[in-house]
Amino acid sequence: MTAGFDSRPRISPLPPMDRARQVTDALATYIDQASLKAGDRLPAERELMAALAVGRSTIREVIRHFQALGVMETRKGSGTYLLKPITSATIHMPLSLETAHLRDGLLQTLEVRRGIEAEAAMVAARKRTPEDLVVIEEKLNEMERVHLAKGTSGPEDLQFHLAIYNATHNPLFRQLLEQMRGAFERFWDEPFDRPDFARRSFPFHRTLFNAIAAQDTEAARRETLKILDVVEEDIKEMSK
Template sequence: MRKPSIDGLSPLPPADRVESVLRAMAGFIAQSKLGAGDRLPTERQLTEALAVGRSTVREAISQLQVMGVVESRKGSGTYLLRPFSADAIHMPLVIDAAHLRDRLLQTLEVRRGIEMEASAVAALRRTPADLVVIEEKLDQMERVHIAKGTSGREDLAYHLSIYDATHNPLFRQLLEQIREAFESFFDEPFDRPDFARRSFPFHRELFDAIRDQDAPKARAKTLAILDIVEEDIKDMSQ
C-alpha cells in the first residue's frame, strides 16, 4: 500500500468548493495512479493543499462514500475502494419548471417510487442498530413537531435514516442527484408551516412497520404520507 504525496494539488477558487474538491481528488488519484486499497491524503493535508475548509473536505469525502468510491476507517484514514475520474462525478439533476408547485409535483413522482421501495427494503434489512437510529430521528422529529407545530429538518433526517437502513448505497446516490429538489419539501413550501402536517402520525406507523419487518405495510404507510404531501401541494398552491 502506497502513501501518496500531495504534489499536484493546489488551492481552489471560492466557488463550487465541494465539486472542485471532488474533481481535484479525481485528478490526484489518476495522476498518482492510486488503486483499490491505497490510502488517500488526510483531511488536514487536503485542507491545506486545496486551501478549503475542513467541512468542505468532509462533505466531499462523504459524497465519495455515498458513491461507494472510498471508505473511512476509524483511526486509520480514508481508503480508495475503486478509482474514479472527474467525468464520473455526477452533476445534480435539475427540475426545469418555473413554478414551485410543478417542481414539487415532478419530484414527488420520483420520491414516491424511490421511497416506497426504500421503506420496504429497510423493513426487510434493518438491523437492531438501524432501528435505534431511526427511532432516535423519529423521537426528535416528534419533539420538535409538538413544540413548534413543524419539523422540516428533523423530518428529513428521519427519512434519510430509512434510506440508510436499506444498506443499498444506490438509494443515497439517487437522492444526491435530486437533493435540492428533495429538500424543498422540508422548507415550508408556500410559506406554510402546516405543509404536510396531517402526515405526522403516519411516520410512527411507518417506523412500526419497519420494526416489524412488514414490507407491504411500510410501502402503504409511505404512500399515505406522500399522498398527503401531494394533496397539500395542490391545495396550498391554488
C-alpha cells in the same frame, strides 16, 4: 498500500468557482491517476487544504459526499480511507429539471419520488439490521418529540427518512433522493411559510417504522405512499 500526497500526479490549486464541485472532481481525478485501491489512505485534511487552496469546511463537505456514495470512510484518529476505486466519470449523477413554477417542479419531483421512496422503504424493510432499527427509531423519537413540542418536525423529519435510506444498504437511494430534495432546498426549509405543511402525515411515520421493523415490505410501501399523498395534497392546496 498508503499513498503519499507528495507523489505524482500532483493536484493543482483551483480558481474561485464552485469549490465543493471542483474539489470533488480534483480528488476523484487524483484517486484515479494515482491508482489508489480499496484500503488506501487519502491525504490528510491539512494536506488537501494546502494543495487545493480551500478551507476545511469545503474539504469536509466533499468527504461527506464521498461517504454518502459509499466510497470512503473516515476512521477516528487514523484518517480517511478509500473503500472503492473511483474516477471523475463515476461519481456524478446530475439531475436537471426546467420549470417556470415551483408548484409544477415540486409535483413533477414528487411523481419520481413516489417510485424511489416506496422502493427504498421496501428494500429497507427487507435488509434492515438491528442496528439500523435503533438509528431509525432514535430519529423517529426525536422527530415526534419536536413535533409534539412545536407542531412541526422540520429537519428531524429529513433525518428520519435519511436513516431509512441508509438501511437499504444501497447508497444510490440516498444520493438520488438528496439530489431531488436539494433542488428545492429553500422550499423544504420552510414550505410555503406554513408550519402545518404535511402535518397530517405525522402518524404515518410511526406506522412506517413499525412496518420496517416487522419486515413487512408491502406495509412499508403503503405507509410511504400515505406520507407522499399528504405532501402532494398540501402542495396543491397551499400553492393556490
